[in-house]
Amino acid sequence: MSPLINLSRRAVLKGSGALILGFHLPFLPVPAAMAGSSPMAINAWLKMSSDTVAVIVARSEMGQGVFTTLPMLVAEELDVDWQTVRAEMAPLDPVYANPLLGSMKTGNGTSLASGFLPLRQAGAAARLMLMAAAARIWRVPLTELTATAGVVGHAPSDRQASYGALAGLAGRQPVPPDPPLRDPTTWTLIGRSPPRLDSPAKVIGQATFGVDVRLPNLLHAAIRHCPVLGGTLGKIDDSALKAKAKDKERSPTGYRPGVIAVVPLTNAVAVVAESWWQAQTALADIAVSWNEGANADLTSASLDSALTKALDTTDSHAIAIAVSHGDADHAIAGAARVVEAVYHQPFLAHAPLEPMSATASVTATGCTLWLPTQDQEQYAKLLPPLLGLKPSQITVNTTFLGGSFGRRLESDFGIQAALLSKAVGRPVRLVWSREEDIRHDFYRPASVSRVTVGLDAADRLIGWRHRIVAPSILARVDPGALKNGLDSAMIAGLDDQSYALPALLIDSVRRDTGVPVGFWRSGWHSNNAFSTESMIDEVAAAIGRDPGHLRRTLLTDVPRTLGVLDLVIARAHWDRPLAPVTGGRRGRGLALHQAFGSVVAEVAEVTVFDDGRLRVDRVVAVVDCGLVVHPDVVKSQIEGAILFGLSAALTGEITFDKGQVLQSNFHDAKALTLAEAPTIEVYLVESREAPSGVSDAGTPPIAPALTNAIFDATGQRLRRLPVADHDLRAQ
Amino acid sequence: MVTLTINGRPVTTTVANDTPLLWLLRDQLELTGTKFGCGSGICGACTVLVNDEAIRACSVTVASLADAQIVTIEGLAGEGRVQQPDSLAEQVIAAWIAEQVPQCGYCAPGLIIATVALLRRTPHPSDDDIDAAITNLCRCGTYPRIRKAIHRAASALPQSSHAQSPHGTPPAP
Ligand code: FES
Ligand code: FES
Numbered sequence: 054m055s056p057l058i059n060l061s062r063r064a065v066l067k068g069s070g071a072l073i074l075g076f077h078l079p080f081l082p083v084p085a086a087m088a089g090s091s092p093m094a095i096n097a098w099l100k101m102s103s104d105t106v107a108v109i110v111a112r113s114e115m116g117q118g119v120f121t122t123l124p125m126l127v128a129e130e131l132d133v134d135w136q137t138v139r140a141e142m143a144p145l146d147p148v149y150a151n152p153l154l155g156s157m158k159t160g161n162g163t164s165l166a167s168g169f170l171p172l173r174q175a176g177a178a179a180r181l182m183l184m185a186a187a188a189r190i191w192r193v194p195l196t197e198l199t200a201t202a203g204v205v206g207h208a209p210s211d212r213q214a215s216y217g218a219l220a221g222l223a224g225r226q227p228v229p230p231d232p233p234l235r236d237p238t239t240w241t242l243i244g245r246s247p248p249r250l251d252s253p254a255k256v257i258g259q260a261t262f263g264v265d266v267r268l269p270n271l272l273h274a275a276i277r278h279c280p281v282l283g284g285t286l287g288k289i290d291d292s293a294l295k296a297k298a299k300d301k302e303r304s305p306t307g308y309r310p311g312v313i314a315v316v317p318l319t320n321a322v323a324v325v326a327e328s329w330w331q332a333q334t335a336l337a338d339i340a341v342s343w344n345e346g347a348n349a350d351l352t353s354a355s356l357d358s359a360l361t362k363a364l365d366t367t368d369s370h371a372i373a374i375a376v377s378h379g380d381a382d383h384a385i386a387g388a389a390r391v392v393e394a395v396y397h398q399p400f401l402a403h404a405p406l407e408p409m410s411a412t413a414s415v416t417a418t419g420c421t422l423w424l425p426t427q428d429q430e431q432y433a434k435l436l437p438p439l440l441g442l443k444p445s446q447i448t449v450n451t452t453f454l455g456g457s458f459g460r461r462l463e464s465d466f467g468i469q470a471a472l473l474s475k476a477v478g479r480p481v482r483l484v485w486s487r488e489e490d491i492r493h494d495f496y497r498p499a500s501v502s503r504v505t506v507g508l509d510a511a512d513r514l515i516g517w518r519h520r521i522v523a524p525s526i527l528a529r530v531d532p533g534a535l536k537n538g539l540d541s542a543m544i545a546g547l548d549d550q551s552y553a554l555p556a557l558l559i560d561s562v563r564r565d566t567g568v569p570v571g572f573w574r575s576g577w578h579s580n581n582a583f584s585t586e587s588m589i590d591e592v593a594a595a596i597g598r599d600p601g602h603l604r605r606t607l608l609t610d611v612p613r614t615l616g617v618l619d620l621v622i623a624r625a626h627w628d629r630p631l632a633p634v635t636g637g638r639r640g641r642g643l644a645l646h647q648a649f650g651s652v653v654a655e656v657a658e659v660t661v662f663d664d665g666r667l668r669v670d671r672v673v674a675v676v677d678c679g680l681v682v683h684p685d686v687v688k689s690q691i692e693g694a695i696l697f698g699l700s701a702a703l704t705g706e707i708t709f710d711k712g713q714v715l716q717s718n719f720h721d722a723k724a725l726t727l728a729e730a731p732t733i734e735v736y737l738v739e740s741r742e743a744p745s746g747v748s749d750a751g752t753p754p755i756a757p758a759l760t761n762a763i764f765d766a767t768g769q770r771l772r773r774l775p776v777a778d779h780d781l782r783a784q
Numbered sequence: 785m786v787t788l789t790i791n792g793r794p795v796t797t798t799v800a801n802d803t804p805l806l807w808l809l810r811d812q813l814e815l816t817g818t819k820f821g822c823g824s825g826i827c828g829a830c831t832v833l834v835n836d837e838a839i840r841a842c843s844v845t846v847a848s849l850a851d852a853q854i855v856t857i858e859g860l861a862g863e864g865r866v867q868q869p870d871s872l873a874e875q876v877i878a879a880w881i882a883e884q885v886p887q888c889g890y891c892a893p894g895l896i897i898a899t900v901a902l903l904r905r906t907p908h909p910s911d912d913d914i915d916a917a918i919t920n921l922c923r924c925g926t927y928p929r930i931r932k933a934i935h936r937a938a939s940a941l942p943q944s945s946h947a948q949s950p951h952g953t954p955p956a957p
Contacts, residue, residue, distance in 0.1 A: 407888070
């Protein structure tokens, strides 16, 4: 390096050593919630030091790869060596709002879709500002400069400077309003699979998850909720926890050694102690009476019959019509053949491997949270009234999420941690036991769907009527979005289905049950793909058509979906018979579904042994998710989405008696194991469309692909999940 | 009061004798690479090596381990490492990264330890060996990659010689 560079480098780095480039990209949409609140709508932040580039990631990393894919977008345009890129989690700040969701939130497969343009623009703008800085130092025209692999160069004078050395001055250059983006044919990162940035810390146990947060003076808390859902705390008798005479001196709190406080919460009791095990064992020694409330008599049978009964409602005020074109009732009434079926799907738990956890430090002047969450912003709204603080006094630090699948959209564990810290005046780390996690989830709603299909004399589909009855999620999370009390969101995946149907009537009936419900990987798409893709298969069987080829005839006008279907038919060797096995029957099932902007088709191959055992041998998936930023991350997400959905379809079911969840841990809320996992092949469709959601989109097709395969193998049509509830022995 | 050997160092603890090893590691010693997933011995997130066997730390008490050699993920990798850099654990960790196994990554430390224990006993496991030995849960569904990573780590081991244990105990037959 020339002496001039060393000089300039010293000048630039004199201040802080690591300098921050901020970007104001005024041409990007500013969410309504931000309008007026912040004059600086910064869309991406980049921190540079002499040897690393830290990209601030404003989406929670829960396994879906945002700590890799979002930095790739910045790095591609910035032109830096991937080895020098680091990912850093953003704090809660309005500038990090997700423009597609209106707040700092991770979900709905929006992370790449919302970041694809702005993050590349941020990288491109930064590169131009670095060049502008070099042009000023060297007093040369911008056009004579190159900026590549983290170095700005001036060939005529043989000078070079690292991005890091230029960062400070670059941050003071005007922000180019419309930086040109690279021609996609010159991309060196997008479309390849550079190593994930989060893996190295995770494999050696050094990544900080919610349960790993360490603070000086930290206390630990365990919690026990009212076993009846919706019930509240009555009386606490903690006399068994009182210190014995010999321990009195060591115990300023009056409790046995280690126990600091017993804290009543609205629907739970918590113990704060010096270690989690002390807190957890103390909980077991407290006698609690609960106010069981309205759900005390709730059972799975009563829930199922309430939902099933509502299928036949004629009360037009109870029915939300989502799609009505043609006259489906009339077409079905005049049909030569009618195929009708009712599909029952259970409540499901999320059960990410890391149980619910949060750490909070509450003082008179502020509350700081460290927690794994998909929704940082909710805490700035929910906590101030509970703590007597202002929204600006709430700080949210996001740890890695040990899985989520929608569970960590909820606020419960974070609020509890804050209330506990406030109660004891010290930082508290709350960790739920697995039993509390399984029993106090916001469950994937159970649903009952009736699908009626009319065919004409030539076996053409002429009418399709589809009704889903289920408890509403919106009624709790966004009641303002209900229309006349109806939740029309529960038809997701039905209203935009691709099949050519001349007459279509889709409606939903809301039946709240008292069971708390929430979004589970892919939301309502999981319920609706099962009923739709089961029915297509039933129609094919009724008219003696191949279910893959019947779908083809219904998709001729939808080339993108047809392309996905054709590819899965080819890759799965759909038209070739399966090799037989002795002692069992083999079958293959197909399902496809469009969700979060992506189209996914899956073929499952199963063996059903004569003794009733089921083995899922292989799953072939084809995905069109638009432009693929990181092929290996997409494949891993689809693999994961398939196995998550398969686990649920095989054994997943939360059941109730006396208002209480009957399952409690992985022995009865079973999760798929390695030995049970099929081989998975994932094929990606090449596309130049904008990237769309992946980690959710892979889940909906697997349950119907599985039951369609079981039908193919055995002739048994499973209309009620999970599969484990059925006897598959050869008759 | 119990004295245990953790990552090659003696540790004297005053926690109650029936405290599971997991909570000694996580809360007292701040060795948080050992994860809590179920507390019931099912998920394997808390797997550690006890005398070179994969043991679920949530299901053994501190008092039962007085004479045992305990190795956590921190003892296999990173600054607290008690093994040679070219050890079996390094191969397994490298394979986990090469196959891009982790999604959320919460299961990874426990699975890596379970794999080290498997490969120490069975340096070249078949798929059936893997199915039988690796019962840890991964809710993100990384199983196909876990299998590939185990085979990859195994193929990096010498065909004939046995993997060395860090404490000089011969591998079980
Ligand atoms: S936490 Fe020990 S096996 Fe799950
Ligand atoms: S990667 Fe999330 S549990 Fe395995």
